Amino acid sequence: MTQARPSDDAAGSFSPQRAMLMRVAYRMLGSVADAEDVVQEAFIRWHATDRSAVREPGAFLRRTVTRLCLDQLKSARHRRETYIGPWLPEPVMEEDVQEDVTLPLMLALERLSPLERAAFLLHDVFGLDFDEVAQTIQRDEAACRQLAVRARAHVREARPRFEIDRQTGKEIAEAFFAASRSGDMTALGAMLAAGVSVHSDGGGKRPAALEPIIGFEAVMKVHESLVAVFKDGGSKLVRAGLINGLPGFISLEADGQIQTTTLDIEDGRVTAIYIVRNPEKLRHLN
Incomplete structure (x- = not known):
C-alpha cells in the first residue's frame, strides 16, 4: 500500500463510518470487545492506505472489517466449543437505532459457516447488492447467492414474528x-x-x-x-x-x-x- 499523505485526516474520514463498522463487526462476532478490536485494526489499516485512491470509503472499510471478522471467527469457533455452559452474545442496548438482528437470530447465525454468516448479514441485513458482497468475501456472485440462500434456510425460524415497540x-x-x-x-x-x-x-x-x-x-x-x-x-x-x-x-x-x-x-x-x-x-x- 502507498503511504497516505500526512495532510490527510485519517481519523476525520474514519469517524463517520465507525458506528456502521461496529454494527457489522458485532453482528459478525457477537462480542463487543472483539468488534472494537476489529474496528481499531481497520482504522490502523485505513491510516496506512492511500486514501486519495479510495472512491468509496464506506465500502472499502466494510470490506476490511468483514475480512478481519472472517479471520477472527476461526479462533472464536474454537473458544465457543470449549465454553462452559450456554454461550450467548454480549448484550447490547441500542438507544437510537432499532435493532435489526435480535438475540435469537444471532444465536441462529452461530450455526452458520463464517461465509454464510457474512453473505446473509451483508445482503439481507445491511442491504448490499451481491456484487459488493462478492467483492467483500472474495467469492463470485453466484456463490454468494447460494451462501445467502443456505443461511436463510437456517435462520428462518429465528426471524422475529412479533414486533414490540x-x-x-x-x-x-x-x-x-x-x-x-x-x-x-x-x-x-x-x-x-x-x-x-x-x-x-x-x-x-x-x-x-x-x-x-x-x-x-x-x-x-x-x-x-x-x-x-x-x-x-x-x-x-x-x-x-x-x-x-x-x-x-x-x-x-x-x-x-x-x-x-x-x-x-x-x-x-x-x-x-x-x-x-x-x-x-x-x-x-x-
Whole structure:
C-alpha cells in the first residue's frame, strides 16, 4: 500500500463510518470487545492506505472489517466449543437505532459457516447488492447467492414474528422483574408460555445453569427457589429497555455484579429467557 499523505485526516474520514463498522463487526462476532478490536485494526489499516485512491470509503472499510471478522471467527469457533455452559452474545442496548438482528437470530447465525454468516448479514441485513458482497468475501456472485440462500434456510425460524415497540417492551421487562423479584408466582406464571426456556450464560465465572432449563414447571421452580434471595434485597433494577432488539433489563445482583435478562415474546407470552452473567461480557455496560 502507498503511504497516505500526512495532510490527510485519517481519523476525520474514519469517524463517520465507525458506528456502521461496529454494527457489522458485532453482528459478525457477537462480542463487543472483539468488534472494537476489529474496528481499531481497520482504522490502523485505513491510516496506512492511500486514501486519495479510495472512491468509496464506506465500502472499502466494510470490506476490511468483514475480512478481519472472517479471520477472527476461526479462533472464536474454537473458544465457543470449549465454553462452559450456554454461550450467548454480549448484550447490547441500542438507544437510537432499532435493532435489526435480535438475540435469537444471532444465536441462529452461530450455526452458520463464517461465509454464510457474512453473505446473509451483508445482503439481507445491511442491504448490499451481491456484487459488493462478492467483492467483500472474495467469492463470485453466484456463490454468494447460494451462501445467502443456505443461511436463510437456517435462520428462518429465528426471524422475529412479533414486533414490540420500545415502550411496550420496557413495560413488559419491568413487569417481569417485579413479578420474579417479589415472588409473585401467579403474576409470573401468567407471563410464561408452556414451552418457556431459560438460557443462562455464566461462562464458568459466575453461577449459572450449565444446560438450558426447559418447560413451564421447571422454569417456575427455578424462580421459586430464588424468591428468598430476591426478597432480601438481592436484586435491584438498574435499567429496562430493548436488549438486542428484545425487551429486557439490567439488574444489580446479590454478589454486587450486574446481569442482563432478555425476554423473547410470542402472542403476549414469554417463550425464552436469556440471562448473561459472565462479567467479561458485561464490562461495556458498567
